[in-house]
Amino acid sequence: MAVYTDVPDDELAAFVAEYDLGAVTAFKGIAEGVENSNFLLRTERGSYILTLYEKRVRAGDLPFFLGLMEHLAARGFACPTPVKGRDGLALRQLCGRPAAIVTFLEGLWPRRILAVHCAGVGEGMARLHQAGEGFAIRRPNDLSVGGWPRLLAASAERAHEVRPGLAEELATELAWLERHWPQDLPAGVIHADLFPDNVFFRDLELTGVIDFYFACNDAFAYDIAICLNAWCFEADGSFNVTKARLLLTRYEAVRPLSAAEYAALPVLARGSALRFLLTRLYDWLNQPPGAFVKPKDPLEYLSKLRFHQGVRDVGAYGLG
Numbered sequence: 001m002a003v004y005t006d007v008p009d010d011e012l013a014a015f016v017a018e019y020d021l022g023a024v025t026a027f028k029g030i031a032e033g034v035e036n037s038n039f040l041l042r043t044e045r046g047s048y049i050l051t052l053y054e055k056r057v058r059a060g061d062l063p064f065f066l067g068l069m070e071h072l073a074a075r076g077f078a079c080p081t082p083v084k085g086r087d088g089l090a091l092r093q094l095c096g097r098p099a100a101i102v103t104f105l106e107g108l109w110p111r112r113i114l115a116v117h118c119a120g121v122g123e124g125m126a127r128l129h130q131a132g133e134g135f136a137i138r139r140p141n142d143l144s145v146g147g148w149p150r151l152l153a154a155s156a157e158r159a160h161e162v163r164p165g166l167a168e169e170l171a172t173e174l175a176w177l178e179r180h181w182p183q184d185l186p187a188g189v190i191h192a193d194l195f196p197d198n199v200f201f202r203d204l205e206l207t208g209v210i211d212f213y214f215a216c217n218d219a220f221a222y223d224i225a226i227c228l229n230a231w232c233f234e235a236d237g238s239f240n241v242t243k244a245r246l247l248l249t250r251y252e253a254v255r256p257l258s259a260a261e262y263a264a265l266p267v268l269a270r271g272s273a274l275r276f277l278l279t280r281l282y283d284w285l286n287q288p289p290g291a292f293v294k295p296k297d298p299l300e301y302l303s304k305l306r307f308h309q310g311v312r313d314v315g316a317y318g319l320g
């Protein structure tokens, strides 16, 4: 499970004493997620999530992530809100890691994705894009096309362990994407990891979004492309056009897309498939001992990538 750092009772008590939360009544590690160590923290005041930020999160980015959650929540978007200590600070240190407490969000992420969930995430994502307007801090997307050569180089030598010829296929794709990557699309704050396990529902209604630790400034349509990959493929690898159409039309009902955004979607979907393939490949080849994290399958994203390579226009995504 994703608990990389154990928190001894005395350190936890001293940490929580910095807040107006009363005494700790329950504390347990959460067996989900792969990036950070997450704990469910119950105190006399209620339920919270304590996160210790691990390897991939840069401490310098935390004011962006925490400030963004605060900004979105203040604009009515349902997401966790950082809890401040008596000193007014949300970010401090625990067990040698940057750490923060955020509010607990009700709901469950969908284990089996229905078309209605795709409609919900389409609308929710558009609202997120609107709510991000006016957020003062900026963070470039270091996991976009400019960051992929470094990611590929980090795995290329051993990629054949996952599939013969994989490094060569990915290098060819990367070169193509570098030539065709769209510029100047409408941009703002995007979530950049809006997978089903980061979107909570209750009675098929979206109740909120978590995990803003890849959020950044980039093209809105890139977030849509990430969601087409994460929400609209079935377990057998087939693409569900009905889900894609619902996701896109419900997005559009809130924030209409330009002709340039439509035209760019197939390229952005290829890029987003490559991005998750590369991070999964790296994690597959570099599993930390003792973290009990089950790495996600990189090849799931090779099959998605190949699907989008065959797409000519948004008709394949149920539009047009």
Ligand SMILES: Nc1ncnc2c1ncn2[C@@H]1O[C@H](COP(=O)(O)OP(=O)(O)OP(=O)(O)O)[C@@H](O)[C@H]1O
Pocket: 002, 030, 032, 033, 034, 035, 036, 037, 038, 049, 080, 102, 103, 104, 105, 106, 193, 197, 198, 210, 211, 213
């Ligand atoms: N604010 C919250 N309210 C309720 N549950 C939460 C909250 N934040 C996290 N969780 C729980 O913790 C789990 C892991 O959280 P999160 O997705 O942020 O972890 P992560 O390590 O960043 O994972 P990944 O990036 O792989 O999705 C979630 O699936 C959810 O069960």
Ligand SMILES: N[C@@H](CCO)C(=O)O
Pocket: 034, 035, 193, 195, 276, 279, 280, 296
């Ligand atoms: N959502 C990512 C993992 C965590 O960011 C993936 O499925 O590869």
